[in-house]
Amino acid sequence: MAQNSQILSLSGVTKSFGGVVAVRDVSMDVAHGERRLIIGTNGAGKSTLFNLICGDIPLTSGTVRLFERDVTHLDLRRRALMGMRRTYQATALFNKLTVRQNFYLALLGERSTRHHFNLFTNYKNSGSYNEKIEQTAALVDIQEKLDEVIDNISHGERRQLELGLALISQPKLLLLDEPSSGLSASERQKIQAILQNLDPQITLLLVEHNMELAFAVATDVTVMQNGEIVCEGSPQAIRGDEYVQKIYLGGGRA
Numbered sequence: 001m002a003q004n005s006q007i008l009s010l011s012g013v014t015k016s017f018g019g020v021v022a023v024r025d026v027s028m029d030v031a032h033g034e035r036r037l038i039i040g041t042n043g044a045g046k047s048t049l050f051n052l053i054c055g056d057i058p059l060t061s062g063t064v065r066l067f068e069r070d071v072t073h074l075d076l077r078r079r080a081l082m083g084m085r086r087t088y089q090a091t092a093l094f095n096k097l098t099v100r101q102n103f104y105l106a107l108l109g110e111r112s113t114r115h116h117f118n119l120f121t122n123y124k125n126s127g128s129y130n131e132k133i134e135q136t137a138a139l140v141d142i143q144e145k146l147d148e149v150i151d152n153i154s155h156g157e158r159r160q161l162e163l164g165l166a167l168i169s170q171p172k173l174l175l176l177d178e179p180s181s182g183l184s185a186s187e188r189q190k191i192q193a194i195l196q197n198l199d200p201q202i203t204l205l206l207v208e209h210n211m212e213l214a215f216a217v218a219t220d221v222t223v224m225q226n227g228e229i230v231c232e233g234s235p236q237a238i239r240g241d242e243y244v245q246k247i248y249l250g251g252g253r254a
């Protein structure tokens with residue numbers, strides 16, 4: 001994909017839940033390679049916006065374009081096949097299986113969706129996936145834990161694995177919903193380093209409440225409040241913005 005191409009383009013995106021307008025008339029363009037941070041107080045509409053971008057929920061009105069194609073009416077699976085992946089605030093892992101087996105199942109699920117082949121007949125070919133699993137595990141710094149059962153790894157390592165499970169399909173656009181929530185300072189630093197070293201070809205959309213991590217990773221920032229975009233700019237500009245300071249530092253997380 002060309003460096004200047006639009007990876008994501010939202011136009012007039014609105015979502016209402018009954019009387020509640022969770023996202024109101026949002027327009028936003030994200031270019032190839034950007035690390036776009038979306039911040040806003042609780043209830044600002046960030047998760048809903050992610051759900052609309054992914055195709056998890058339908059829009060009330062507006063248009064979503066992904067990789068320069070109108071995907072407004074495509075479901076999550078079809079958008080994923082185009083090269084989009086997201087993580088959730090809580091991802092279900094197979095806790096009795098090892099890290100390697102979780103990677104393996106993600107890879108099989110991915111291949112079966114793409115090529116419609118049978119998961120079980122392909123189990124015999126598992127050796128051919130090992131290299132890919134080991135490469136991805138190294139990207140998220142979990143290569144030492146490949147043969148540990150999930151129940152025995154730390155919370156931070158689970159978050160690293162969740163990132164790895166999203167990366168193993170080699171997405172072009174990756175949406176991360178609070179990748180550091182619930183982590184200790186040292187676990188958070190690890191996630192930060194992983195995100196800072198991410199392949200520059202991957203375009204990133206990030207919702208994150210920890211400002212240190214968020215601003216260390218972001219190239220561009222969008223600020224939301226009450227379902228609307230209130231400002232956009234470089235991390236430096238947003239950090240210095242009086243209004244942002246007020247909604248964040250003036251007790252805005254209500």
Ligand SMILES: Nc1ncnc2c1ncn2[C@@H]1O[C@H](COP(=O)(O)OP(=O)(O)OP(=O)(O)O)[C@@H](O)[C@H]1O
Nearest residue numbers: 017020021022040041042043044045046047048049
């Ligand atoms: N399924 C739903 N049904 C009804 N209202 C909803 C639904 N999902 C979200 N909302 C409402 O939409 C608004 C935006 O919520 P959303 O979860 O998108 O905010 P957020 O910015 O992600 O908040 P947080 O930082 O707490 O995760 C809130 O008022 C919320 O109560």
